[in-house]
Structures are given as C-alpha cells and as structure tokens.
Amino acid sequence: MDTDMHENRRQARARALERQHGSRPGVYYVDVAGPSPTGFYTAAVVHQEMHVDGLSFRALNSMRAEEVAIALAAAHANSRIIITDSRKACVHYLAGEISPLAACILRRTATDPTPKRIIWAPGHQGLRGNEAADAAARALTHRAPHPSSSGSETNQPLLRFREIITHYSDIHRLFPAPAKGLSKTEERTLRRLQTGTLLCPAILKHYDPNTDGRCPHCGETCDIFHMVWACTQNPHLPPSPTPSREAWETALLNCSSLESQRALVKRARDGALSCGVPD
DSSP: OOTTTTHHHHHHHHHHHHHHTTTOTTEEEEEEEOOOTTSEEEEEEEETTEEEEEEEEEOSSHHHHHHHHHHHHHTSTTOOEEEESOHHHHHHHHHTOOOHHHHHHHHHTTTOOOOOEEEEOOTTSSOHHHHHHHHHHHHHTTOOOOTTOOGGGSSOOOOSHHHHHHHHHHHHOOSOOOOTTOOHHHHHHHHHHHHTOOOOHHHHTTTOTTOOSBOTTTOSBOOHHIIIIIOSSOTTSOOOSSOSHHHHHHHHHHOOSHHHHHHHHHHHHHHHHHTTOOO
16 A cells, blocks of 8 residues: 555554454564664564564565564464564565575474464554554664654565556656545546646637637637636636746646645636636
8 A cells, every 4th residue: 555645544454453453462563673884674573562572684675674573473482463564575475485584583483383374564553563563673773763764665676566567657757646635527627737638719619610719818829828827817817926838837747735736726627617618
C-alpha cells in the first residue's frame, strides 16, 4: 500500500492487527534501524512490548536486515506469529530467498517443529508492538527517534510489476496527480486541463457551426488558456494577477493540494459555462 494514496487502508490494517494480535503471548514484533556510519544495522525483537532480543550486523540493505530480525524472532521457542513492517522481507521468505545470515540463524533452530506465521504490518501507524520494536532498534543505535520515517521500506529494490510501473510512472509524471478528495468529475476536468483537452470555443467551432471560436466577452480567440486564465473581461471570473502563459503553466505544474486543484477546476468550469461551452 502506498503511504500517500492508501493512508486509510494502512490505518485500518493496523487497527485490525492490534485487535487480533496486540500483545498476546506468542506474538513477536521485529524492526531494524540503520545503517550506521560504519554500515551496521541493528535488529530488535519485542514480545508483549518487552525488548527480548537484538543483534548488530552488516547487511546489504534494510530489507535484508529485516529478514535477519524475523529469523531472530523465529528462533524463540515461544514465537508463533512474527509481525514486520517490511513487505519485501515477507515476499523473500515466501519465495525462500532470504539472506545468508537469516538462513544461518534459522538452521540453528531447525529442530523446533512449531510453525511460525509472518505477517506484514504498515509501519508507523500506531500498532503498539511495531512502535516498540522500532524504538528498541533505534535505541540500540543511539539514534534519536524519527517516527515519520519508514526506514524498512526505503531505498529497496523494486520486485513486483506494479511497484516497477508505479516507480517509472512517478518519475515521468509532469503534472501533480489528482489530490485525494476530488470527485471523479473534478478529476476528469483537472486531467483535461493538464493535457490541454478541455472543451473550449476554439475547439467547439469545429463541431458547432454556431460557434466562431471567439471569446464572447472580449472577442479574442478563446482557447483553454484564454477561457480559464487570461480573459480580463469575463465578469464571472476574478482577473488573474499574471495573465501570461508562463504563469498558467506554472499554476498547472504547482497545483498539487486539494484546495488549489478544486479552485482551478471551479475556475475552469465557470469560465467554460460563461463562454457557452456545454458541461
């Protein structure tokens, strides 16, 4: 789940895990911190909000370090459920592709026939065991806590098709994505503004013989830029302080908050309606 787009889902999952597992016996939480300036990670294991195990070691990245933390928890005879905030570490355990150190720890406990269940939990969502494991791991590194960081999910290789597609989509995105809270109609209008496909008199004249493509307020050619931004004679729109194309492009590029996107969409709708463009 994306930390920005799926915030409500992450919170709901954390609440469900708290209700179902909480601090019950046999439920172990793990987390890692690092790397230190010398390249070491620290892993912490928490049971019933008590720090019961820890280890300092070198690892390729935080995902591999989290695999070691899971192995540490699995080595405890009383562990039944292991909760981690590293989804990729869960995937690696499922595929049997864990780090050599994690495999070594597990081999030493191979005589324990008790099945262990690994569960992914979204990090930093108020799940008490996860927060305790995070604090314990950071305490081992003598670092100040950073609740907003998600170290176990940062700078990790992309493994899933959807993650790869999302990554390249994000780095090639020119305009901000629709903010959470916009209606579908508002999203469509915003996307049409960003792609220059919003219906305006300059386009409508090719379909409607009764439209000449000019602004009914000032007589200028009425493209999207003029209809929404540049016309100073439209009584239905507050005049733009900088009615230039550069300012218009800047407004589109910087329009990322819910309030600014709604304001721009409303301005576009009011401008289109006042120019006789059908909704």
